[in-house]
Amino acid sequence: MNDIQIQDSLLITPALLVPLLPLIGFLINGLLGKFLPKAITGWIGTLAVLASFVCSVYIFNNLASTQSVNIDLFNWIAFSNINIGFGFLIDPLTVTMLLVVTGIGTLIHLYSIGYMHDDEGITRFFTYLNLFIFFMLLLVMGSNYLVMFIGWEGVGLCSYLLIGFWFKNNAYNNAAKKAFVMNRIGDLGFLLGMFFMLFYFGSLDFGTVAQQAQTLAPDSTLLVAITMLLFVGAMGKSAQLPLYTWLPDAMAGPTPVSALIHAATMVTAGIYMVVRSNILFALSPTTLTFILIIGVATSVFAAVIGLLQNDIKKVLAYSTVSQLGLMFAALGLGAFSSGMFHVLTHAFFKAMLFLGAGSVIHALHGEQDIRKMGGLRKLIPVTYITFFICSLAISGFPFLSGFFSKDEILAHAFEQNKTVWIILSASSFLTAFYMFRLVYLTFSGTFRGTDETKKHIHESPLTMTVPLVILTILATLGGLLGLPEVMSHTHKFGEYLSSVTGASAQYLHPHEKVSHTMEIVLMGIAGVGAIVMIALAWFKYVKKAEQPANDQELKGLSKVIANKFYVDEIYDVVVVKPITILSDLFLVLVDKLFIDLIVNATAWVVATTGKTVRLIQTGNTGLYIFAMVIGMMVLFVIRMFI
């Protein structure tokens, strides 16, 4: 007992350093960046996050998996019976996210040094990036929902700033605004959820809320309302149907941003939040079912759209949306640790895929259309090999990380609901197909761009290729953290998180675990399916060397899919247009007719009165004195009689 006590206090300093270091990096670059040489600012940003990563590793090494450390910094909001502190909670779930955020963050910072080297705004870029890491750490370290919410809003802000990083392009600014507004809709849900908790539980502390929730009847209206509202927040941040449309547009930002914020970390905040409140969610099966439906629908929907996208980053963006859907499906099934496991492996391979795409774009001087690529295998071999391996990983090729994490989710689906299993498997197979469509169109065949571009193709510098290789190694071996029961007697990652996710197990709907034979069969189906889909992509795009059609030639269903099911257009008609029309109406009726009238009339009265009254001012001193005396006499008379 005494042992743990000492360890707790030992962890406080590194735990405080973790978010503080990126903040210092942000302050140095943000305030003094102007006076520093551009080559240094990138390294300052990178080192700040690296130092933070070292602290995280220290915490990881010293925190027992059953231990959770509460660091209360100060009492933040205190009035009547409401007390909200500002503090950090360090437990295995936090540590997992810390390692992902700072670890992958470091690699992406390093990559950005190479990727952004000739950008004039490089200092600003690293300033934002450090700020993002700080807020993300606040989000995952907060010990109550409010601290989490600050981080939640902060990462939203940084996401906005970084999507619109090249603010001279108006389309990028619009994408940034779209992301911000979409997130705001979700945040409203989160905020309302917090108000409910504060009102009924009198606290926002994770532990207290979970405790209070357990006193309520399972599936009570209050719990369902709270969890639904929280999930609306998660839907916005993690790009689920129907609030996903901002994520593909967010690809307007620089590619490292897409990798860090819109693939590996920020978009998984919604999943983290649900896992963090797993007891609440486990107690409201209605919400879990809703999450499952949304997750499954998003997963398939985005995967289908991904089939016919021609922008290298858009394909990856839809793939991210699809994978996030898969994670939410896992949460909906009550498999919280499996969802987190997929967050982890997905962070590895999706970050790498984005960085690889960035490397391709870098080599082609900004070209993102896969119809103008091809044959890059020989020209940029490191990027090709890493990209290929990570595509295998995301497709669920046997024994790579994605295979294990997806298989775990699919196994949970099979245990509980066969329909869900079939749909998720289908979505997973689609993933394999569109990923390899992307790989083959980009790297195989012959180059389809101009000769001029071809001459300048070059492999990226070391600062960019080193992160690619490290992430690829992680994506390859990451699966070993969560080997299924058949292959290893313990599920390492699940065990590690069990102190966080285990408490909710008793409230979940009990179900038969699949037998080991069945598990092997399921793995076989997933693995063979992935290989078949990869082969299909190879047959179509390498053997027959098919090219994606131009936009005008598309017909029927494929046209609908290539245009993303016209969701943006539908939103435009259903939401944006009515608002615009309503605003125009108000402009004419209320603003111009009513408010302007009042304002102008006031001004007119004042002006006219002034024009008339000023004539009295003749400049004749005698008259003024006379007026003064008369005035005084009037006052005296009034005083006398009243």
Added chain:
Amino acid sequence: MENTLQVVPQNWYLLLSTFLFCIGVMGVLFRRNAIIILMCVELMLNSVNLLLVAFSAYRGNNDGQVFVFFIMVVAAAEVAVGLALLMSIYRNVASTDIDVLSKLKW
């Protein structure tokens, strides 16, 4: 014990003050020479001072008389400023007639 001021009945002081004050008001209203107007203002001020002293004597409270000294000091300062203004006006327009000074208007 009666003091010297109380030799004269209180009403007479009142009448004298009112009389002096009215002379002052009339002077301010009807004279055109700025110097005379300034003098009339002083007259009004001092008529009030006189009343203050008288009341203070009859009430047996010396505060009023002390007050008058302060008022006189302030009035002296004010006259100095007023005369200085008049001097510079005279230098500019070679007149102290207030009707000449009617430029400051709309």
